[in-house]
Every structure is written in C-alpha cells, then in structure tokens.
Amino acid sequence: MSDTALLVFARAPVSGKTKTRLIPALGAVGAAELHARMVRHTLRCAIQSRIGPVTLCCAPDVEHPFFAECASDFGIDLQPQQGNDLGQRMAQALEFAINVHGQALLIGTDCPDLGPEELRASARLLRAGDAVFVPATDGGYALIGVRNSVPAIFEGIAWGDGVVMEQTRIQMRRLLLVWHELPALSDIDLPADLVHLQLSRPVLLHGIIT
Secondary structure: OOOEEEEEEEEOOOOOOOOHHHHHHHHHHHHHHHHHHHHHHHHHHHHHHOOOOEEEEEEOOOOOHHHHHHHHHHOOEEEEOOOOOHHHHHHHHHHHHHHHHOEEEEEOOOOOOOOHHHHHHHHHHHOOOOEEEEEEOOOOEEEEEEOOOOHHHHOOOOOOOOOHHHHHHHHHHHOOOOEEEOOOEOOOOOHHHHHHHHHHOHHHHEOOEO
C-alpha cells in the first residue's frame, strides 16, 4: 500500500489558541499539551500503518519548533496548509498528494482511536471507490481519502457544524461518486469528550488531569 500518501493536519500547540474549547476543563497550558500529545500519537499511528509516506500539514505555518521536533523524531515531511478555509486547505493538500502518489488519506489529530488498523482498512477500501471516510460521532469526519482530484466535495460545507458528514454525503451523491465509510469514532473537542480518553487512551491525559 505504499502508493497511499497519508496527510496529517495539525495546528501548532500554542497555549490559549489551541483546543480552546477544552480550556475550561484543562486550562490553556493543559489544552495545548494535550493537543501536542495527540499530534505525536497520531503521527506514531500513521507511521505504524505502513501505508505510505506521511506528511504533517502545519498551521499556521511550519515555523513552530514543535513541528521541527516532530519532523526530526518521526522522519516525516512538513508542509504548510494553504487556503482560505478548511475545505480549500484539504482540497489543495489532497490534490498535491494525489498527483504524486495516486491516492491519499487525510486525517486530523482529534481522534486518538483512529489507529493503524483503521488507516490500513481505509487505504484498502479506497481502491474500490472514489473516496473513503471515517465519520466522527459529532457529525464531522475523522478521515477522508480520495483517489482523484475532486475539490467539489468540499464546496458548500458548513465547516465546524454538526452537519459536515451529511452535507458531504449529499455532495458525493450529487457528483455520482462511490464512497465507503468505516464505523464512526469520537473526536476530542469538548470537556465531555475527555471521558473517551479516560477510557481508551488514559496515557494522553497523564499529568494533565489529576
């Protein structure tokens, strides 16, 4: 599966500007630290999946020292996210990767239960359709994979709302595209979501919640 590029979208772990909805539960420093841990966890899973080259797509740019540490520690490439909104940023990153590798998966870092098995399964399913998704239980998605340049998938989507996955399905039907979905997984965005970490990935919270 080495022809499948794997793109990881992440923001710099800046205290007070990262995972701000978790600040009431973790504090500004704790929320940024958890984000950094989830980024590194996601990169480990991406590399362990062995489906292809891993690139960390950075926001607002690649200059934060944390990104340089990740590149050194994991042996991955860095590239800046480019575009006016999330849809444009994802479309541009995927188009570049597809032109080089044939097909690509794009994931965020908010879903720690998205592991190597799900990534390998997504890469396999992508060979039998135009796209693959891992929906998120909050109405978005934790993974998108595509084989062709289809920026229209990202048009007219209310990013940040709980209707992203359903609106994306509508777009896929309109475009007459074939897609596959894996079971939905939980994102870690709100204080109530931390229970999922406490149950499945408590090490990510060690020392942050006492």
